[in-house]
Amino acid sequence: MQLFVVGLILLVVKRTGGSLVKKITAVRGSDVWIECTFDAARMRQDEPVWWLHCENSNCIEIQHFIGGVDQLQDRAASRRGRVYPDKLREGNASLFIENVQMSDEGLYKCTVVLRERPDTKISVLTVLASSEPPQLTEALDTRSFTCSSRNGFPPALVTWTGGSGMNYTPDSVTQHTLNPEGLYDVVSKLTRRFTEEETVCCTVWNQPLQEHKTNCMRVTPGQETDAQHSMTATLIPVALFILACCVAFMIYRYHYKGRPNLARIRKRIFSCSNHMVIVLIGRPHHGMPSVINSCVFAYKAEKHFENLAGADKKLPHYAQPEEVPLTEHITITRALLQPEDRFWTSEREAYLDKWRRKEQSHRLCFVFVHSCIDKLTATTKDEIQKLFEDVKSVTGSYPFTALTMKNFGTADELKPFFKYLGSKRVFSFRNYTIHDYKRSAKRDEEFLDFMIACIDEAVDTKSETVPLIEDN
Numbered sequence: 001m002q003l004f005v006v007g008l009i010l011l012v013v014k015r016t017g018g019s020l021v022k023k024i025t026a027v028r029g030s031d032v033w034i035e036c037t038f039d040a041a042r043m044r045q046d047e048p049v050w051w052l053h054c055e056n057s058n059c060i061e062i063q064h065f066i067g068g069v070d071q072l073q074d075r076a077a078s079r080r081g082r083v084y085p086d087k088l089r090e091g092n093a094s095l096f097i098e099n100v101q102m103s104d105e106g107l108y109k110c111t112v113v114l115r116e117r118p119d120t121k122i123s124v125l126t127v128l129a130s131s132e133p134p135q136l137t138e139a140l141d142t143r144s145f146t147c148s149s150r151n152g153f154p155p156a157l158v159t160w161t162g163g164s165g166m167n168y169t170p171d172s173v174t175q176h177t178l179n180p181e182g183l184y185d186v187v188s189k190l191t192r193r194f195t196e197e198e199t200v201c202c203t204v205w206n207q208p209l210q211e212h213k214t215n216c217m218r219v220t221p222g223q224e225t226d227a228q229h230s231m232t233a234t235l236i237p238v239a240l241f242i243l244a245c246c247v248a249f250m251i252y253r254y255h256y257k258g259r260p261n262l263a264r265i266r267k268r269i270f271s272c273s274n275h276m277v278i279v280l281i282g283r284p285h286h287g288m289p290s291v292i293n294s295c296v297f298a299y300k301a302e303k304h305f306e307n308l309a310g311a312d313k314k315l316p317h318y319a320q321p322e323e324v325p326l327t328e329h330i331t332i333t334r335a336l337l338q339p340e341d342r343f344w345t346s347e348r349e350a351y352l353d354k355w356r357r358k359e360q361s362h363r364l365c366f367v368f369v370h371s372c373i374d375k376l377t378a379t380t381k382d383e384i385q386k387l388f389e390d391v392k393s394v395t396g397s398y399p400f401t402a403l404t405m406k407n408f409g410t411a412d413e414l415k416p417f418f419k420y421l422g423s424k425r426v427f428s429f430r431n432y433t434i435h436d437y438k439r440s441a442k443r444d445e446e447f448l449d450f451m452i453a454c455i456d457e458a459v460d461t462k463s464e465t466v467p468l469i470e471d472n
């Protein structure tokens with residue numbers, strides 16, 4: 001359209017003025033002379049010299065001199081181009097434009113009044129713009145390359161080539177956009193999967209300027225071109241590694257005594273400030289000394305195993321010592337019953353008396369200890385029930401149950417019976433013994449949980465004794 005209008009003007013000018021039209025091409029940003037010279041001898045010095053700049057048939061006066069005096073002084077700042085007044089006398093009215101821009105394009109008319117008549121010289125200025133060096137980037141997800149270059153005129157052509165001389169242009173799509181400066185920005189996208197290492201080059205061409213600018217990049221297949229695969233190929237091992245670390249860390253936490261919850265439990269036991277006695281009740285060979293040893297060993301994480309409660313001792317050292325200290329405030333003791341059938345009936349008065357007195361000054365937690373190896377006969381069951389009721393008459397609640405030697409018998413078969421009798425908690429242990437005291441966090445934890453339950457029970461029972469008795 002623009003060219004068509006300019007052409008129309010050219011035709012009109014040609015017919016009326018009959019002058020030659022000069023074509024000037026300039027590169028944007030350069031300085032340009034638009035020549036306009038006359039035969040000085042024929043020139044009338046007192047008559048005006050003027051320049052018009054026409055764009056799409058819209059003409060603006062840009063220079064106007066009379067007798068070598070600038071008539072447009074007031075517009076000096078805004079108008080384009082400069083004429084040298086001292087050269088006018090020599091018949092030289094050439095216009096100088098510095099740092100030429102797209103807006104300077106168009107038709108230039110230089111008019112001088114000669115002796116006979118006004119004479120006009122016409123020039124057409126075309127401005128070309130050399131586009132900026134292309135930027136070449138790679139899109140990791142789409143296996144595509146983008147080449148972009150700004151500020152070209154006319155729109156730049158883009159070609160894609162490989163280092164081996166291959167022409168990849170057919171695999172590309174190119175788009176031009178006219179920017180506010182009247183220049184073209186170009187973006188070209190090449191989509192292609194490379195199977196071998198290759199150098200990819202993008203070239204932007206300015207045909208009228210006969211100028212090209214190139215940018216290249218190295219492409220490694222399976223890495224950049226196979227981006228999605230490479231992402232998964234790196235992410236999966238990383239994810240697996242992190243997972244393995246987590247699992248290893250959890251196993252580590254589980255197996256070592258450094259488990260923070262064990263340390264916390266030990267601290268809780270340590271900080272129990274009530275004077276408290278854990279009273280184990282049981283018959284010979286049910287493993288009571290081993291339960292005591294185990295509790296002390298589990299609590300004192302840094303200590304070696306010690307047979308403090310006299311496990312495996314035969315008469316006459318039987319059941320010595322009577323009380324084993326656990327912490328400053330807590331001790332563990334045992335009520336060793338007779339081995340015969342009526343193990344409780346024959347002993348109860350002495351024990352009950354002793355416990356009631358102890359109850360005045362201490363918090364007590366009663367635990368009935370029973371070996372998983374031992375069979376429950378009807379008499380045994382009867383005796384245990386009587387014992388449970390008697391304990392409740394002292395403290396207000398039934399004793400806990402600790403089933404020992406769980407690795408020899410089935411604790412699960414015994415549990416329901418003790419639950420039925422009223423035992424709030426039934427623990428089953430594999431005791432630490434002189435033959436088997438390999439410490440593990442899991443084993444420690446069982447005894448620590450047991451002691452915590454005893455502490456909680458003793459503290460609870462003491463404060464809730466009265467209502468519990470009245471309930472029944």
Ligand SMILES: Nc1nc2c(ncn2[C@@H]2O[C@H](COP(=O)(O)OP(=O)(O)OP(=O)(O)O)[C@@H](O)[C@H]2O)c(=O)[nH]1
Nearest residue numbers: 284285286287288289290311312404405430431433
């Ligand atoms: N495998 C295994 N053996 C245990 C367990 N508890 C105790 N023992 C062993 O059983 C035997 C008896 O254990 P002690 O702790 O001495 O118990 P006790 O014979 O009832 O001792 P007294 O109360 O003094 O009669 C010992 O050889 C212990 O090592 C246990 O939970 N598992």
Ligand SMILES: *[C@@H]1O[C@H](CO)[C@@H](O)[C@H](O)[C@H]1NC(C)=O
Nearest residue numbers: 033035037084087092093094
């Ligand atoms: C006209 O004057 C300018 C400025 O001095 C000069 O550069 C140019 O060459 C002159 N043109 C001619 C044709 O003499």
